[in-house]
Amino acid sequence: MKLTIQEVAEKAGVGVGTVSRVLNNHKSVRPETRERVQAAMFEMGFVPNPHARRVAGGKSYTVSIILQVIGTEFYLRLLNGLEKTLEAHRYDSALFPLIGRERIERYLNSSTLAYQSDGIVMATHNLGELYPDGKLPTRQPVVIVDGMNLNYDSVYLDNRFGGELAARALSGFDGQMYAISVHQDIDEVFAKTVFDERIEGFKAALEEAGKPLLESHVSTVSFNLDNARIAAREILENTTMPVNIFAAADLVALGVLEEAARLNLEVGRDVRVIGFDDHPWSAERGLTSVHQPVEAMGAAAAELLVDRLSGYDGAPRKVRFEPRLVERASTLHPGD
Amino acid sequence: MKLTIQEVAEKAGVGVGTVSRVLNNHKSVRPETRERVQAAMFEMGFVPNPHARRVAGGKSYTVSIILQVIGTEFYLRLLNGLEKTLEAHRYDSALFPLIGRERIERYLNSSTLAYQSDGIVMATHNLGELYPDGKLPTRQPVVIVDGMNLNYDSVYLDNRFGGELAARALSGFDGQMYAISVHQDIDEVFAKTVFDERIEGFKAALEEAGKPLLESHVSTVSFNLDNARIAAREILENTTMPVNIFAAADLVALGVLEEAARLNLEVGRDVRVIGFDDHPWSAERGLTSVHQPVEAMGAAAAELLVDRLSGYDGAPRKVRFEPRLVERASTLHPGD
DNA sequence: ACACAACTTGGAAATGTTTCCAGTAAACTG
DNA sequence: CAGTTTACTGGAAACATTTCCAAGTTGTGT
Numbered sequence: 001m002k003l004t005i006q007e008v009a010e011k012a013g014v015g016v017g018t019v020s021r022v023l024n025n026h027k028s029v030r031p032e033t034r035e036r037v038q039a040a041m042f043e044m045g046f047v048p049n050p051h052a053r054r055v056a057g058g059k060s061y062t063v064s065i066i067l068q069v070i071g072t073e074f075y076l077r078l079l080n081g082l083e084k085t086l087e088a089h090r091y092d093s094a095l096f097p098l099i100g101r102e103r104i105e106r107y108l109n110s111s112t113l114a115y116q117s118d119g120i121v122m123a124t125h126n127l128g129e130l131y132p133d134g135k136l137p138t139r140q141p142v143v144i145v146d147g148m149n150l151n152y153d154s155v156y157l158d159n160r161f162g163g164e165l166a167a168r169a170l171s172g173f174d175g176q177m178y179a180i181s182v183h184q185d186i187d188e189v190f191a192k193t194v195f196d197e198r199i200e201g202f203k204a205a206l207e208e209a210g211k212p213l214l215e216s217h218v219s220t221v222s223f224n225l226d227n228a229r230i231a232a233r234e235i236l237e238n239t240t241m242p243v244n245i246f247a248a249a250d251l252v253a254l255g256v257l258e259e260a261a262r263l264n265l266e267v268g269r270d271v272r273v274i275g276f277d278d279h280p281w282s283a284e285r286g287l288t289s290v291h292q293p294v295e296a297m298g299a300a301a302a303e304l305l306v307d308r309l310s311g312y313d314g315a316p317r318k319v320r321f322e323p324r325l326v327e328r329a330s331t332l333h334p335g336d
Numbered sequence: 337m338k339l340t341i342q343e344v345a346e347k348a349g350v351g352v353g354t355v356s357r358v359l360n361n362h363k364s365v366r367p368e369t370r371e372r373v374q375a376a377m378f379e380m381g382f383v384p385n386p387h388a389r390r391v392a393g394g395k396s397y398t399v400s401i402i403l404q405v406i407g408t409e410f411y412l413r414l415l416n417g418l419e420k421t422l423e424a425h426r427y428d429s430a431l432f433p434l435i436g437r438e439r440i441e442r443y444l445n446s447s448t449l450a451y452q453s454d455g456i457v458m459a460t461h462n463l464g465e466l467y468p469d470g471k472l473p474t475r476q477p478v479v480i481v482d483g484m485n486l487n488y489d490s491v492y493l494d495n496r497f498g499g500e501l502a503a504r505a506l507s508g509f510d511g512q513m514y515a516i517s518v519h520q521d522i523d524e525v526f527a528k529t530v531f532d533e534r535i536e537g538f539k540a541a542l543e544e545a546g547k548p549l550l551e552s553h554v555s556t557v558s559f560n561l562d563n564a565r566i567a568a569r570e571i572l573e574n575t576t577m578p579v580n581i582f583a584a585a586d587l588v589a590l591g592v593l594e595e596a597a598r599l600n601l602e603v604g605r606d607v608r609v610i611g612f613d614d615h616p617w618s619a620e621r622g623l624t625s626v627h628q629p630v631e632a633m634g635a636a637a638a639e640l641l642v643d644r645l646s647g648y649d650g651a652p653r654k655v656r657f658e659p660r661l662v663e664r665a666s667t668l669h670p671g672d
Numbered sequence: 673a674c675a676c677a678a679c680t681t682g683g684a685a686a687t688g689t690t691t692c693c694a695g696t697a698a699a700c701t702g
Numbered sequence: 703c704a705g706t707t708t709a710c711t712g713g714a715a716a717c718a719t720t721t722c723c724a725a726g727t728t729g730t731g732t
Contacts, residue, residue, distance in 0.1 A: 002450075004688055015712035020690055030710060047447045051390035052688035055717050060387070070406055076435065092452075095431050099412065111383045114338075116428075224560050340718055351682035356720060366680065388718030391687050 003046045012040035023048055024090070050092065060118050062092040063305060064140075066104065067123035073279050074294060075123070078146065081298020082121060089306045091118075098123070101130045108138050119305045121145060125194055141308035145301035146194075148318065153304040155297050155319045159194045162290040162323035163201025166246045166274045169288065169331055171209040173272055175242035178235050179203070179213060180228070180256075181220040182248050195248040198276055198290075202246050221252060228255025236263055241270040250275035250282050250289055257285060257330070273330045276323075286329030297321050339382045348376035359384055360426070386428065396454050398428040399641060400476075402440065403459035409615050410630060411459070414482065417634020418457060425642045427454075434459070437466045444474050455641045457481060461530055477644040481637035482530075484654065489640040491633050491655045495530045498626040498659035499537025502582045502610045505624065505661055507545040509608055511578035514571050515539070515549060516564070516592075517556040518584050531584040534612055534626075538582050557588060564591025572599055577606040586611035586618050586625055593621060593666070609666045612659075622665030633657050 005023075009016045014037060021029050022037040029037075040046075054060050063086055067075055079095075086093050094117060096107055107113070119140050125147040128134045135151050136142055144154040170177065179202055182195040199218065206213045219234065221227040228247070232255045235245065247253035253275030260271045267273065267286075275282060278291035300319050341359075345352045350373060357365050358373040365373075376382075390396050399422055403411055415431075422429050430453060432443055443449065455476050461483040464470045471487050472478055480490040506513065515538055518531040535554065542549045555570065557563040564583070568591045571581065583589035589611030596607045603609065603622075611618060614627035636655050 002688095005690095006688080009712095016689085017691080017713065018711060021711090024690080028710065033710080047450065049391070049688055050448055050451050051387050051396065052717090053690075054387035055385070055391050055687090055719080056689040056691080058690090058717070076439075092448075095433065097431065097433075103412075112386060112428075114383070115386050222560060222562055224558060224562070226558055226560070226563050338718095341720095342718080345682095352719085353682060353684095353721080354680085357681090360720085364680065369680080385718050388687090389720075391689080391717090392719040392721080394687070394720090 002049070003044055005046075005048065008037065008040050008044060008046050011044060012037045060092075060116055061090060062094055062117045063302075064094050064096055064107075064117040064120045065123075066096045066098050066120060068098045074277060077294040078123060078298045081295035082145075082302050083298075084295075085299040085302035086306070089302075091302075091306065091309075104130070105137065108136065113138075118309050119143070121301050121305055123147070126192065141305060143301050143305045143308070145297060149316075151316060153301075153308070153317045153319075155301045155304065155321070157194075157292050157297065157321045157323060159197035159323070160201035160204075162276060162292070163198040163203070163246070164205040165290055165323065165325040166198075166276075167202045167205030167209065169274060169325055169327065170244040170246065170272060171206060171211055173242065173244055173331075175244050175272075176217065176239055177206060177211060177213050178217045178239075178243060178245045179219075180231050180235075180245065180247045180252050181218060182223050182252060183220050198248045199246075221255075223249065223251060225251060225255055225258075228252040229259050230255075232256040232259040236260060236265065236271065241265065242272065243270070244272045245274070247273065247275050250277045250279040250287065253287055253289070253330075254281075254285070257287065268329050268332050271330075274325075278326055282326075283328070288328045288331040289326050290323045291326045292323045293321055338385070339380055341382075341384070344373065344376050344380060344382050347380060348373045395645075396428075396452055397426060398430055398453045399638075399645075400430050400432055400443075400453040400456045401459075402432045402434050402456060404434045410613060413630040414459060414634045417631035418481075418638050419634075420631075421635040421638035422642070425638075427638075427642065427645075440466070441473065444472065449474075454645050455479070457637050457641055459483070462528065477641060479637050479641040479644070481633060485652075487652060489637075489644070489653045489655075491637045491640065491657070493530075493628050493633065493657045493659060495533035495659070496537035496540075498612060498628070499534040499539070499582070500541035501626055501659065501661045502534075502612075503538045503541030503545065505610060505663065505667055506580040506582065506608060507542060507547050509578065509580050509667075511580050511608075512553065512575055513542060513547060513549050514553045514575075514579060514581045515555075516567050516571075516581065516583045516588050517554060518559050518588060519556050534584045535582075557591075559585065559587060561587060561591055561594075564588040565595050566591075568592040568595040572596060572601065572607065577601065578608065579606070580608045581610070583609065583611050586613045586615040586623065589618075589623055589625070589666075590621070593623065604665050604668050607666075610661075614662055618662075619664070624664045624667040625662055626659045627662045628659045629657055 005016050005019045009019045014033060018029060018033060019037055022034050065082055083093055120138065120142045122142060122144055123146045124144065127144065127149050134149055142152045144152050146156060148154045148156045179199050181199045203213050219231045221231045228251060235243065236259055245256055247256060253273050256273045257267060260267050265271050273287065275287050275289040278289040282289045304317060341352050341355045345355045350369060354365060354369060355373055358370050401418055419429055456474065456478045458478060458480055459482045460480065463480065463485050470485055478488045480488050482492060484490045484492045515535050517535045539549050555567045557567045564587060571579065572595055581592055583592060589609050592609045593603060596603050601607050609623065611623050611625040614625040618625045640653060
C-alpha cells in the first residue's frame with residue numbers, strides 16, 4: 001500500500017506543494033500547518049518515494065562512501081557518523097569497498113555514475129599511493145576523511161599528537177619504554193600509515209622528555225591478536241619489570257594484557273600499557289587508550305560534502321581533530 | 337548535457353516507445369529499427385536515467401548484496417560474478433557489509449528500503465548463527481550464496497568434496513599427512529565454517545584410503561600469513577621428510593611454501609602442498625590448489641534472484657557447484 | 673482477391689516528486 | 703484607512719521513463 005504526497009495532501013487539507021515543503025524543511029510553512037501535515041504523514045505511515053524525488057529534483061541525493069570495509073570498530077563508527085549526518089540532510093549513501101584502484105575506477109567510469117551519486121566521501125590516509133597527483137579521476141565533489149589531501153576538503157586526526165599524549169602519560173613512570181606498531185597486510189602497502197605517525201609522535205615526545213626510545217624497543221606486528229601476543233611475549237619475557245608499552249592499536253594492547261595475565265604480571269604496576277582507538281572493550285578491560293572522536297569526524301566530513309553539494313565553492317577546507325587520553329587502570333598504580 | 341529518450345527518438349526517426357523497447361530488449365522491435373536506434377544512442381552518447389525508469393516502472397531495479405567485504409580474492413570474484421550478471425539484466429546493486437546483525441537490521445528496517453531494493457543476495461555460510469530460524473526479517477526475495485539455507489534459493493560449493501580431492505591427490509605419496517585449518521577472528525564466530533568442511537572431507541577420504549589423519553596432525557591458524565608461517569614451521573621442523581600438507585586456504589599454503597624455501601626444502605619432493613581457492617598467485621608459485629568456480633557461483637545466484645524478481649514463485653532451489661583440483665608443481669616430482 | 677492473424681510502431685497516459693508562479697490573507701506603514 | 707509589503711499556500715508544469723492501446727503494415731491461407 002504505497003501512498004503518495006497527493007493523498008497526504010488531501011488528508012491534511014493542503015496542497016501537494018505544501019506537503020513537499022514540509023518534507024524538505026522549507027521555512028516558509030506555518031508551524032501549525034507543518035504539524036498538521038506531519039500528523040497526517042505519521043498517521044498514514046507515509047514514506048516518500050526517493051526515486052520520484054530524484055527525477056523531479058534532477059539530483060540523486062546520494063553520496064558514495066569509499067572506504068576499507070573491514071569489520072573494525074573504527075570504520076563502523078566512522079560509517080555511523082557519516083550515515084547519520086547524511087540522513088539528516090536527506091541524503092542516501094552507497095558504500096564502496098576500497099579494494100584497489102581497479103575497482104574504484106570501474107565504478108568511477110561507470111557511465112551511469114553521473115546519475116547515481118552527487119559526491120564522494122573517501123576514507124583513506126594516503127590517496128597519493130593510488131593516485132600520484134592526489135586526485136580521483138572524477139568531477140564530483142570529493143571529501144577525504146581520516147587523511148589529509150591538499151586538493152580536497154579533508155577531515156583528519158592528529159595521530160602524531162596521540163602518540164605524544166601516550167608518551168607524556170608514560171614518561172613519568174620508572175622502567176623501560178617499548179612501542180609496538182602495526183603494519184598492513186600484503187597488497188595494501190601505504191607510504192606512511194596512521195600507525196607510523198602515532199609511533200613517531202611517541203618517539204619525539206619521549207626524546208623531548210629526556211627518555212629516548214631505543215630503536216630495538218620498537219616492534220611491528222600485523223593487525224591480529226595472535227601476532228600481538230607474540231610481540232608482547234617477546235617483550236615481557238626478556239625485560240625486567242616494570243615496563244611501559246605503547247601499542248599503536250587497542251587490539252595490540254589487548255595482546256599485551258593477555259600475555260601479562262598469562263605471566264602473572266600485575267598490570268598497572270609491573271606492566272603499564274596504552275592503546276589507541278578506545279575500543280568499547282578497552283573500558284571493560286581497564287585499558288588506558290588514546291581516544292579519537294571517530295563519529296564526529298564522520299559527521300564533519302558529511303557536513304563538508306553537503307556544503308559543497310549545496311553550492312559552496314571555495315578553497316579546500318581542512319578540519320583537524322585532536323585525540324585525547326582516556327586513563328584507566330592499565331596506567332595507574334592499583335593503590336592510587 | 338543530459339539527453340533524453342525523446343531526443344534519441346527524434347534523431348532515429350522513431351517514437352519514444354520504440355526507444356524504450358530497444359533499451360529493454362523487447363523482442364517486438366524490427367532488427368533494422370533496433371539498429372538505427374542503437375546507432376543514434378551511441379552517436380549521441382545517450383545514457384538512460386535510472387531514476388526515471390524506477391519511477392515509471394514502479395520498481396527499484398536494484399539488488400542488495402550483503403557480504404563480508406574483506407579484501408580477499410574470493411569475495412572480489414564473487415562480487416564480480418554477481419555484478420556482471422545483474423548488470424546484464426539491467427539491475428543495479430548496492431553493497432552492504434556483513435558486519436553484525438545490528439547493522440543488517442538497521443538497514444532492513446530502514447523505511448525507505450521498500451523503495452531501494454527489490455531483492456537480496458546474501459553471502460554467508462551460516463545464516464542460522466545470526467538468525468536461529470534461518471530467515472532474514474524481510475519480505476523481499478532472498479538468495480543465499482556460498483552457503484546452504486532451506487528457506488531460500490541457495491548456491492553453494494561442495495567444500496567437503498574439495499577436501500576429498502586433496503586427499504586423493506596426496507594419499508598416493510609417501511610421508512606423513514598434515515592438515516592446517518583456519519579459524520575466524522574474534523567477533524565472527526560461526527558454528528561450522530567452510531574450512532571445517534574442507535578438513536572433514538580431507539580426513540574422511542584419507543580414512544577411506546587407509547591412511548587416517550592423526551588428530552595431532554591437524555592445526556588451526558587465523559587467516560593471516562604470519563600465523564600460517566608459524567604453523568608451517570612447527571610442522572616442517574619437527575617431522576621427517578617427505579611430508580604432505582593440505583592447507584584449507586591458499587594463503588596458508590603460501591606460508592608453507594615460504595617456510596619450505598627458508599629451510600631449503602624442495603617443494604614437490606620433500607614437501608607436497610595443496611591449497612584451496614586457486615588464488616591468482618597460486619599459478620605463479622606453482623601451488624596445487626582446489627579451484628572453486630566463484631564467478632560462476634555469483635552469476636548463478638544473480639540469475640536465481642532475477643528469476644524471482646521476474647515472478648517465479650516455486651519452492652527454494654539449490655544449486656551445488658563442485659570444486660576441481662588444479663595440479664601444479666607443488667604436488668609433482670620435479671622429474672615428472 | 674479477401675479475411676484474418678501476427679508483427680511493428682507511435683504517442684498519450686501514468687508514475688510521484690519538486691519547483692515556480694500566482695493569488696490570498698495577514699501584517700505593517702504612513 | 704488605503705496602500706504596500708510580507709507570509710503562506712494551491713496547483714500546474716516539469717522531470718525522463720514505462721506501459722498500454724489503437725492503428726498501421728505485412729504475411730498467410732483459401
